[in-house]
Amino acid sequence: MLDVKTIREDPERVKRAITERGMSVEVADVEGVLEIDARRREILVEVEELKRRSNKASEEIVALKKKGRDTAPVVGEMKGISESIKEMDTDVREVEARIRELMLDIPNIPDGSVPIGADETANVEVRRSGKPPEFTFKSKPHWELGEELDILDFQRGAKIASSRFTLLKGAGALLERALMNLMLDVHTREHGYTEVFPPILGNRDTFTSTGQLPKFEEDMYVCSDDLLLAPTAEVPVTNIFRDEIIPEENLPIKYSAYTPCFRREAGSYGKDVRGIIRQHQFNKVEMVKFAHPDNSFDELESMTADAEDILERLGLHFRVVSLCTADLGFSAAKCYDLEVWMAGVGEFKEISSCSNCTDFQARRANIRFKPAVGGKPRFVHTLNGSGVAIGRASAAVMEHYQMDDGRIVVPPALQPYMGGMTVIG
RNA sequence: GGAGAGAUGGCCGAGUGGACGAAGGCGCACGCCUGGAGAGCGUGUGGGCCCCAAAAGGGUCUCGAGGGUUCGAAUCCCUCUCUCUCCGCCA
Secondary structure, three states: OOOHHHHHHOHHHHHHHHHHOOOOOOOOOHHHHHHHHHHHHHHHHHHHHHHHHHHHHHHHHHHHHHHOOOOHHHHHHHHHHHHHHHHHHHHHHHHHHHHHHHHHOOOOOOOOOOOOOOOHHHOEEEEEEOOOOOOOOOOOOHHHHHHHOOOEEHHHHHHHOOOOOOEEOOHHHHHHHHHHHHHHHHHHHOOOOEEEOOOOEEOHHHHHHOOOOOOOHHHOOEOOOOOEEOOOOHHHHHHHHOOEEEEHHHOOEEEEEEEEEEOOOOOOOOOOOOOOOOOOEEEEEEEEEEEOHHHHHHHHHHHHHHHHHHHHHOOOOEEEEEOOOOOOOOOOOEEEEEEEEEOOOOEEEEEEEEEEOOOHHHHHHOEEEEOOOOOOOEEOEEEEEEEEEHHHHHHHHHHHOEOOOOOEEOOOOOHHHHOOOOEEO
16 A cells, blocks of 8 residues: 555656556546545544534533533533534545545555566566576476376366366475475575464455455455465465564564465466466465665565575576566565576476565555654565475476486485485486 | 453553543663662653644544444443353364
């Protein structure tokens, strides 16, 4: 959520941001906010004056009673005022609810460093790391490798749940677990993150805070008791400090969490239908930071580097892309995608997304910090990044390290996590 | 799932219809005191919104949430949420 004051003071800037994101100004209704906000303040001034008088009259009644005088005239006057106050309070609540409704649909303002563009072709490659493997044989996609090695079972995954669910078996399951442990170990022992294991279901407040609700409910799995399955650990972990004030000296707070993630993938029919790239359930190690506004963009750089470190340890080829305005997530002011080279199919695939949400989520979630030198609490900046998506990492490893006989070399970084296994198959 | 108890400021805790974010204590900050520390003494110490160009200042709201009774609610009534205890079930 933006600050209403930002909209009040510079509505053109907000509208420009919405347009650059390729969003309609009807959906993100800046004019509507301006109108209703003006109305709200109008009513407030009026009702607060009435309340002031009512408070004064209350004092009078007490004074009169002490003197044993008749209070009836004042009480009579109060009756009318109370009625008006009640009515106007109702108006204020309605107006405030309406503003909030509109505000929740207005996206974050992209940072000045974000490339402006209408689609993903405007994304800017920032750097590359590693090299694609050179095969002397015809390389295979991971779903073929996985089925032949009997470590990925798509048929039975679909039988148990539905399409886009996969059963991992033997070394496939172990690889998943090894990646998870490697990532958590590196982030907690070397990158300074504290490991957390959050609830994976969250309530509506939680999902509204991080921006999934109200706009993106159709992408979520909603349980019958109105709890929702987290599509990423970003959701529960960012909410750890909802409605809290953090001492400034505690910033930045860095958490890393493994969780399964659940996404309906509504509207992605026919996309990545083969393999384990796009699943309704997948595993991910996530990084979340609560940062000081003054250095949150530095924290974004270091978080991105933390994610890159994982891919480097795995010896994978990847590139870092700065997302353009149109590709930027709703809550993000700036975002780097890490795209790993899928050697079997010969293309880059997003494996991590590192975002600085600035104060957008913090305002929705009411997460603030108390400045050490004193003064009003301010909103923190929240950041989140995949560190990294485990299923996609597993697929990338399979494809990158495949041999001509269909077996897969275990990269050295993973061997200790797989009981010393050096080859799968 | 059944029965009961509770929710007040950073923390503990008083407050059952009338001035007041709300006694007292702890904590914290500052000052005095001290060679220094402690003790002691004194002062201060939540957040939101609105008015104001801003500061200063002022107003208003806030005792888990929402609604009701009343001229007036932390206090009375209703609903909900959460926490704790006991019973049942259970990894």
